[in-house]
Amino acid sequence: MPSVTLPDGKQLEVKPGTRARDVVESIGPRLARDAVVAKLGGEVVDLEAPIDGGGLFEVLTKDSPEGLEVLRHSTAHAMAQAIMELFPGSKLTLGPPIENGFFYDVEVEGRITDEELPRIEERMREIAARDLPVTREEISKGEAERLYEDNPYKREIIAGLEDGDITVYRQGEFFDLCRGPHVQSTGRLGAFKLQNIAGAYWRGDEKNTMLTRVYGTAWPTEKELKAYLRRLEEARARDHRKIGKDLDLFTFSPDVGGGIPLFLPKGEMLRHLMEGYVRDVQTRHGYDHVWTGHLVNESLYEKSGHLEHYVDSMFPPMVEGETRYRLKPMNCPSHMTLFNSRAHSYRDLPLRYAEFATLYRYEKSGELNGLTRVRSLTQDDAHVFCTEDQVQEEFARALEIVREVLDTYGFNEYRVQLSMRDPDDSKYIADEQKWARAEQELREALDAAGIDYDEEAGEAAFYGPKADFMAKDVLGREWQLSTIQVDFLQPLRLGCEYVGEDNKEHTPVLLHRAVTGSTERFLGVLIEHYAGAFPVWLSPVQAVVIPVADRHNDYAREVSRRLGEAGIRVEVDDAQSSMQKKIRENARQKIPYLLIVGDNEAEAGTVNVRRRGEKQQEELDVGTFVEAVLEQVRSRE
RNA sequence: GCCCGGGUAGCUCAGAGGUAGAGCAGCCGCCUUGUAAGCGGCCGGUCGGGGGUUCGAUUCCCUCUCCGGGCUCCA
Numbered sequence: 001m002p003s004v005t006l007p008d009g010k011q012l013e014v015k016p017g018t019r020a021r022d023v024v025e026s027i028g029p030r031l032a033r034d035a036v037v038a039k040l041g042g043e044v045v046d047l048e049a050p051i052d053g054g055g056l057f058e059v060l061t062k063d064s065p066e067g068l069e070v071l072r073h074s075t076a077h078a079m080a081q082a083i084m085e086l087f088p089g090s091k092l093t094l095g096p097p098i099e100n101g102f103f104y105d106v107e108v109e110g111r112i113t114d115e116e117l118p119r120i121e122e123r124m125r126e127i128a129a130r131d132l133p134v135t136r137e138e139i140s141k142g143e144a145e146r147l148y149e150d151n152p153y154k155r156e157i158i159a160g161l162e163d164g165d166i167t168v169y170r171q172g173e174f175f176d177l178c179r180g181p182h183v184q185s186t187g188r189l190g191a192f193k194l195q196n197i198a199g200a201y202w203r204g205d206e207k208n209t210m211l212t213r214v215y216g217t218a219w220p221t222e223k224e225l226k227a228y229l230r231r232l233e234e235a236r237a238r239d240h241r242k243i244g245k246d247l248d249l250f251t252f253s254p255d256v257g258g259g260i261p262l263f264l265p266k267g268e269m270l271r272h273l274m275e276g277y278v279r280d281v282q283t284r285h286g287y288d289h290v291w292t293g294h295l296v297n298e299s300l301y302e303k304s305g306h307l308e309h310y311v312d313s314m315f316p317p318m319v320e321g322e323t324r325y326r327l328k329p330m331n332c333p334s335h336m337t338l339f340n341s342r343a344h345s346y347r348d349l350p351l352r353y354a355e356f357a358t359l360y361r362y363e364k365s366g367e368l369n370g371l372t373r374v375r376s377l378t379q380d381d382a383h384v385f386c387t388e389d390q391v392q393e394e395f396a397r398a399l400e401i402v403r404e405v406l407d408t409y410g411f412n413e414y415r416v417q418l419s420m421r422d423p424d425d426s427k428y429i430a431d432e433q434k435w436a437r438a439e440q441e442l443r444e445a446l447d448a449a450g451i452d453y454d455e456e457a458g459e460a461a462f463y464g465p466k467a468d469f470m471a472k473d474v475l476g477r478e479w480q481l482s483t484i485q486v487d488f489l490q491p492l493r494l495g496c497e498y499v500g501e502d503n504k505e506h507t508p509v510l511l512h513r514a515v516t517g518s519t520e521r522f523l524g525v526l527i528e529h530y531a532g533a534f535p536v537w538l539s540p541v542q543a544v545v546i547p548v549a550d551r552h553n554d555y556a557r558e559v560s561r562r563l564g565e566a567g568i569r570v571e572v573d574d575a576q577s578s579m580q581k582k583i584r585e586n587a588r589q590k591i592p593y594l595l596i597v598g599d600n601e602a603e604a605g606t607v608n609v610r611r612r613g614e615k616q617q618e619e620l621d622v623g624t625f626v627e628a629v630l631e632q633v634r635s636r637e
Numbered sequence: 638g639c640c641c642g643g644g645u646a647g648c649u650c651a652g653a654g655g656u657a658g659a660g661c662a663g664c665c666g667c668c669u670u671g672u673a674a675g676c677g678g679c680c681g682g683u684c685g686g687g688g689g690u691u692c693g694a695u696u697c698c699c700u701c702u703c704c705g706g707g708c709u710c711c712a
Contacts, residue, residue, distance in 0.1 A: 114641080196641090196642095196707075197707085198706060198707030200640080200707070206639065210640050215706095254702080330712045331712095363710090363711085364639095364710085366638065366640095367638095548669085577670095577675085578674080578675055580671090580672070581675085587673060596672065608672080
């Protein structure tokens, strides 16, 4: 008799006709209640699937990643059913589970607006209450095509499937072409909520029809759903656009143009401190800083290949006679031109050019988003010209800078995505050998540094592979921040050369790297990461002196003068309002230190220190306080 | 660029086919304060722009613009 192996190693014999749920029930009734799907020999299957032996048998509950995914997928089906019932004649397309939830793209008969979401949600609950059995059915390609006679989207999907490999899931009147698996019945869904409506092109191609996408979230329990919604709420409260406004950091104005952030004094102070910090680290690691302006003759981008690959992302040219200028969208060609401005010996290498460069990229208007997607940005870009033998070492050096900087900002957790070329895609400059070598160099360098990475085909830059650093912020959200790229192709195109030990001319290898990416975007991420409460070294205003009454203004100014002379960014709040109100307002501005001074402090030459986020105060000698703050700034804690 | 939603005072928001509201901020005055909003007064708006329907539009319709949520791309 055939048998399956349970996770504890026990063998279980299965009679012909046994289904997964029978096996689960034989293990235990409690498990049977929690089971969503099963996994047989590594493949996730329905509980109704027949089991005729064949390897490891595992039970997946809503709490397992796969079980949760199934739950979300089934919730998407319930939503699709609700939409079909409420908007008859609509055409379903795709409805997959995604992180935290699901969506379904539908060509709706009529229109779904936000007001409709509660209605759809209610109908979904009704469908769940009906507890319709969910059944799987294998059908032939011909049957599938007939079933979807008037649905061109599903027919397109069917066309790409193998006959004999097509399944339909049914629940009540509703059916959907679907690979599955799914929960046993609509009564076994968890807690869900529909979130928003969006447009989405069929197959993500803007030449295709725009479909209506409805997003929802689904969780095993009401409690988990609530917790997730709370997390979303918290993320909203941290939105850098909101905090940027509240803390007077930056603004946007249609008078200047969309996607062009304007920095107020405090925002500019942050930029200044962030860039100064990276500049110091780079200088310590032997990078030299350069400056290459804002306009570049277009012909340079023709030579480098950027014009061909990125013309859509460049602002239109400015024409002067025969010459066409472009706002600089990237620095590599300018830095290579710097390299070419003089002859080089192998003794000059590696040569490391870094620049905080203002770049202009034409992002489509709908793409702009606060500081994270802008049209004018400042990249902390660097290009290292080196010999092939030096690639490993220079990569390691760049890596060290990245690690040091990310660590300082408290991004302790990150993963690396190694983006490789898709050999079949023509957008990549062809040179089999050089690509292979560049990809190998990157792998070896990451291995040598002991860093884990995932490889992703088709994500590389047109000139070479890249290692992108995806860092997690305090809310666990991932951001792509740093990048290191190996380029064997552009230096050749732009004729970069050095004379080697052999007295012959060689083409250097070019390493591109950015640590914070763009100052604007990184600042946006930092604002959300810190929720506006920047560490002391980075705070635009580090301390505010608050006099208890007007008669303490002179002493407050005296304290402020001493702090200012020590290099601390300090202000006196001498507005005509109560001390309590000043504390409230400055606390809301996330000032690290509020220094209350009244009769006692003026008498003793001290300040009463109220630390950000703490109610407990401490009275300190002014000199002691200054030293403590300076130490915090020095250590960037 | 495309789909959906929005734009009312500097900010957060209420309102409704018939003379536009609140709180905060700002300004003036009183108070002189001991750890998260002291009190009173005043100022403040082409209800995003343009067009249409109407006796009358900020409200209904069209259009443009800007903002937001998505789709797509990212050197």
